[in-house]
Amino acid sequence: MTESTPARPTDTAVRRTGPGRSEPGRSEAGRQVRPATEGWSQKKDAEGRPMLQFASPKRGKPPVHLADLTPEQRVEKVKELGMPGFRAKQIEKHYFRHFTSDAAEMTDLPAAGRDELIAGLLPPLLTEVRRLETDRGDTIKFLWKLHDGALVESVLMRYTGRITLCVSSQAGCGMNCPFCATGQAGLTRNMSAAEIVEQVVRANRLIADGGLGDPRKVGHEGERVTNIVFMGMGEPLANYARVMQAVRTMVDKDHGIGMSARGITVSTVGLVPAIQKLTKEDIPVTFALSLHAPDDQLRDELIPVNSRWKVDEALDAARAYFDTTGRRVSIEYALIKDMNDHAWRADLLAEKLNARGKGWVHVNPIPLNPTPGSIWTSSEPDVQNEFVRRLNEAGIPTTLRDTRGKEIDGACGQLVATEDDQRAADTVPTA
Numbered sequence: 001m002t003e004s005t006p007a008r009p010t011d012t013a014v015r016r017t018g019p020g021r022s023e024p025g026r027s028e029a030g031r032q033v034r035p036a037t038e039g040w041s042q043k044k045d046a047e048g049r050p051m052l053q054f055a056s057p058k059r060g061k062p063p064v065h066l067a068d069l070t071p072e073q074r075v076e077k078v079k080e081l082g083m084p085g086f087r088a089k090q091i092e093k094h095y096f097r098h099f100t101s102d103a104a105e106m107t108d109l110p111a112a113g114r115d116e117l118i119a120g121l122l123p124p125l126l127t128e129v130r131r132l133e134t135d136r137g138d139t140i141k142f143l144w145k146l147h148d149g150a151l152v153e154s155v156l157m158r159y160t161g162r163i164t165l166c167v168s169s170q171a172g173c174g175m176n177c178p179f180c181a182t183g184q185a186g187l188t189r190n191m192s193a194a195e196i197v198e199q200v201v202r203a204n205r206l207i208a209d210g211g212l213g214d215p216r217k218v219g220h221e222g223e224r225v226t227n228i229v230f231m232g233m234g235e236p237l238a239n240y241a242r243v244m245q246a247v248r249t250m251v252d253k254d255h256g257i258g259m260s261a262r263g264i265t266v267s268t269v270g271l272v273p274a275i276q277k278l279t280k281e282d283i284p285v286t287f288a289l290s291l292h293a294p295d296d297q298l299r300d301e302l303i304p305v306n307s308r309w310k311v312d313e314a315l316d317a318a319r320a321y322f323d324t325t326g327r328r329v330s331i332e333y334a335l336i337k338d339m340n341d342h343a344w345r346a347d348l349l350a351e352k353l354n355a356r357g358k359g360w361v362h363v364n365p366i367p368l369n370p371t372p373g374s375i376w377t378s379s380e381p382d383v384q385n386e387f388v389r390r391l392n393e394a395g396i397p398t399t400l401r402d403t404r405g406k407e408i409d410g411a412c413g414q415l416v417a418t419e420d421d422q423r424a425a426d427t428v429p430t431a
C-alpha cells in the first residue's frame, strides 16, 4: 500500500501482546482479529473480489535464448545457424560455466560465423541500470532493464560459507499483498526462463571478477552463487513453467549451471494447485510457504490469494510436499507490527503445524521492512522474541531471519522499481 504521507496504525482496536501482556487463553471474541487500521483497504475487482492477476499481460516476448531451450533444441538451433550440433555444448560451457556471452572470448569456436552464432543463441537479456552496495560490499542489489523496458531486481548476499542470490521471476506481481512494495505496482509480465537464469549468470560473473565483498581478501577463487531464493519480484508459482525451466537449468550438471537443488528455495504465497504440481516434479528444491497469518480472517486481507486457497489447504499442500520429497518445508512469516504478531497467533500457528506432525517444518519469522510511505512496519523486538519463543516452546524449530539488504530496499517485499529507478533506466539504452 502506498500513501503520500506515512501513517501509523491506530491503536484503538489493537491489543498489543508480548511478554507479560499476552492472553493466550482469551476467548475468540476477545482476540484482535482484524486491526482497525486507517488507510488499509484491499484493491478489489469489478465483482468486489480481492484483485488478483494470474495471467501475464501481453507484451512483446523477450528474444529466445540458449537458456530457454532444452539441450536437444539447442543442438537444433545451432544447426539452423549453420554450425555442427556439437558446438551447442561448447556454448553451454562458455555461458553456464564461464559466465560469458561475449563471442570474442569463445576462441574455441571458428571465427567465421561465430558472431552470428552467438547473437542467435545468447542475445542480450538484462541491461544493468544500477548497482547498489551495502554491508561493506557483501550485499549488492542490481536493477535490470529487460528488452521491453520492464524493470526487475536481484540481490546478491555473501554470508559465511554461502553466497545467496535473491532472484525475480516476474516484472511486478499480481498477488496484491498490501504490505508489499512489489505487489502495489501490479504485474507487468512474466519473465522468461532465460531472463531468470541470466540473473544467476551475471551474479556469477561478478563474483568471478572479484566484485562481491572486500577485493583485498584472498581465497575466493572458484566461488559462485550457492543458494538461490525466489523471493525477489513476483510470485514464482504464477509463472510456473518458466520458473521450473529455469530451475532445471540451474541444477543441470551436464547442460546447465550444476547447482544443488537443495540450495534453491521456491517460495509461494499459497497457490495450492501449483504446490501440488511442484510436489510431483522430481527436483528436491527447498519449498517455502509465505504464510504471514495462521487464521483466515486476517490472511484473507494480508494475502489476497487466500480468498482462493485457505490456510489449511496451503498447509496441507506444504505437508504433502514434505511427505513426497522428504525436504523440510519453511514457513515464512513477516512480522508486522500490531497486524499479525500477536502471541495468540504464534500459538495458533504452532497448533496448526503440530496438528500435521513433527519434524516436517521450520518457521522463519522476518521483521517486515517498512515500505516507503506505508502504514506497514516491523514488530517491536520484544514482540518478535516472544513470537519466536512461543513457537520454539511448542516444539516448532523457529529462527528469526535477518533482514540483509534493508539499507538498499533489497529485503523481501521491498523490491520495487521506484520513479528514481525509472528515470535512471530511461537514460540507459536497452541492449
Ligand code: SF4
Pocket (backbone or CB within 6 Å): 173, 174, 175, 176, 177, 180, 181, 182, 183, 184, 232, 233, 234, 235, 269, 413
Ligand atoms: S509478497 Fe510476494 S506474492 Fe505478495 S505481492 Fe509481494 S511479491 Fe507478490
